[in-house]
Amino acid sequence: MEPIVEERGPVSYAGIVERATLAEWGRVNALVPEVAEWLASHGIAVTGPPLYRYYAGDVGTPIEVEVGWPVAAPLPPSSRVRAGVLPAGRYAVLVHRGHPDQIGTSFAALESWRAETGASWDVVDGRWACRYELYRTDPAVRPDPATWETEICYKLAE
Template identity: 70%
Template sequence: MEPTIEDRAEQAYVGITEVATLAEWGRVNALVPEVLEWLTGHGATPVGPPIYRYYAGEPGGEIEVEVGWPVSGDVPASERVTAGTLPAGRYAVLVHHGHPDSIGQSFAALEAWSQRTGENWAFADGRWSCRYESYRTDPAVEPDPARWETEICYKLAE
């Protein structure tokens, strides 16, 4: 399991930020349809699959995550739904195959790759500059979690 290195352009998105433990993750997952409903209610259409952008945290503790959808152009924000951008830059990209509950194996592979290659993750003020997952499989189309694909992207230090 080796990542590829990709140069990515800036990508606008809208999302809701939440802090939760893995035991509370159902609350985080519930944000996907909430943000989509808000987005379509404002006449906008996502330009890709939902994303989970991580800012800080550890699997055993609280995790700060923003759940959203990529958009093209400007979309107005609200108190709850904010507009943001995934910054342009070099990313280590790995596609996880299977149920999201087993994604820790892919995180471990990325960490091992980083140690082996000396590539470091980008940080800003002690937080991840940009670390996100893009859920490429729609469970309504493919109900078997063993066949799901999740793209994991970690921004690399310059």
């Protein structure tokens, strides 16, 4: 399990920011359909799979995360859903295959790769410039979590 380095362009998305511990993660997961329903009610099509963008925090502490969907259209004003952009840049990308509860093994593989290669994550004062996951598998189509794929993307420092 080794990441690849990709140059990625900017990606516009609509999302909701939340702070939660892993014990409260059900509240975070509930944002996926909430954002999708808000977009549908405003006639805005999604252009890719749902994403979780991580800003700060770690296991055992509240994690600041934004849950959203990539979009191509501008967003109308909202007090809850906001427009965001995944910034362009070089990313270490790894596809986790299997249950999301086992994603820690893929995070560990990314950290091992970073240590072996001397790469640096784009993090300033404990805040990620961009770290996100794309949930490439639709559970309605493939209900077995052992078959799911999650694309993990960490922005590299320039």
